[in-house]
Amino acid sequence: MTRGPLRRRPAWSLVVWWLPLALLLWLVGKAVDQPASLLRCTASAALFAAVGELGDRLRRRLQRNA
Template identity: 65%
Template sequence: MTGGPRLWRLTWSLACWWLLIALVLWLLGKALDQPASIAQCTASSAFLVAVGEAGDWLRRRWTAKQAAKRHLTAPTRHRPPDTETPTDPS
């Protein structure tokens, strides 16, 4: 399972992304003169972070699956014959 330091780092990473996206959404709303409350921005950013993490998880699973498939079904390589055959028929 996930260790303590790794879980702590993941929690801080997600929290920082969540707050950063919320701030960007709030500032973007102010700049475009369509302000939203900070609560609305934090809810939207939580949704965006969840979708991003789910996409990252799916990408990692897909990559691992493809790597395992390549490893199991490696094509056989051509091996030259043990004895040398002349290349010139004369």
């Protein structure tokens, strides 16, 4: 059984929504008077991005197999 070509999302598309998410987390932390460092916010945003991408990949796979 051979697979078709592996399709990967370009890295820039992840950065396009990862950076604003990191800034949003940082600003929300400042707004509620619980500031976190920008480094911690970017790490959290990277985790959210990874979970989101895995969820999207799973959703697409389930739709394709249904």
